[in-house]
Amino acid sequence: MPPEPPVVSPRSLDEAFAALASAPHRPVAGGTDLLVQITGEMGEPPERVIDLWGLSELRGIAVEGEALLIGALTTYTEIRRSADVARHLPALADAAATIGAAQIQNRGTLGGNAANASPAGDTLPILLATHAQLVLGGPRGERTVPASDFWTGYRQTALAADELILRIRFPIIAKRQVRFRKVGTRRAQAISKVMMALAWQPGDDGAWREVRLALGSMAATPVRAPRTEAVLEGAAPMAEVADLAVATLADELHPIDDVRSTADYRRAVAGRVLHRLIRDEGGW
């Protein structure tokens, strides 16, 4: 095993930004992604690490105005137990419950999931489907980046080297519905083959409006499916709508074959998951 890289453990955000300004550091939050690299068996360990775990400013869940705010260091266990999440965004608690198992949920964080930028990051389709905003902090102050602009390429983000994710802001929209589905090899401890988050606002006429469909493990980044959204927009959750949406989705998605699954499987399963989701909502 290679020697462990040096680490600094700042006690405040200001200290953290000062360290980041002095030299590039790889941030570690709950460690569930980074610690795998420490042994050197999965690629090179980072040269220098900054430990965020002690930054209490980055913890906690709150409702402020018309938004649910979740600190970047909030763990999946905390998300699962939060009354605010249960009330305003239960789909996020559903997603958190599918991640790893107790050991991972006690350590893995929402900010870490976003910053790690894996295409298989389980919470990321929810951020995309709900118009979440990532509030970033750095020596130049705070800035807000919409989730749609945050993942810029395979494992690439809009974060500058001296910035950290501070919190994630989910707009609270009355009556909006959000659902999450995940398909992996088993129920726990599985890296996803297909993930889906679907959001909509039900109209009085039974039709869906403001439909947002986001998927994970389908491309180099989490992606929306705008053509499929257009099929669902203004339509009611009926069988013929579901059939057309699935056909559109199959045409719109371009997944790859890799160690966890095949492109054909991912495309077929994404379609079935969407079909079943629409059927469940339509009650047919």
Add this chain to the structure above:
Amino acid sequence: MSYRLTVNGDPVEIEAPGMRRLLDALREDLGLTGTKEGCGEGECGACSVLVDGQVVDSCMVPLCQVEGASVQTVEGLAEDGALNVLQAAFLETGGAQCGICTPGMLMAGEAFLASGAQPSEESIREAIAGNLCRCTGYTKIVEAIALAAERGSGAG
């Protein structure tokens, strides 16, 4: 660097790099080899310990993040040489076969018992979903945790 924490109730000071895995600090620096390394990547749960009562994979926790924390390992379960309720239940039901998953199963089981959750088969299986048994002796492990729950066990 030097880190102070509590391990099985005793204060310890570990002189080691902050990014040392808690697993290595326990096994190599403190000689507590009850905690096992299986996969080293958070898949198997063999290295499970409790940090401030929460079950974690000690291969994924850097030492710098347990400064001031209370860590419990399998060595801390028995009291005065006598097995605790959960350990005795594992023995009674045959919940241990080859044994490599057993320390991690015990710690995940302790966390479940201490949580006060209703001990149904489903809730027990969820509680140990992060722990793999290569002998696939899950049924007896679930029985052991249910038996301990019935007898009123719980960590700490």
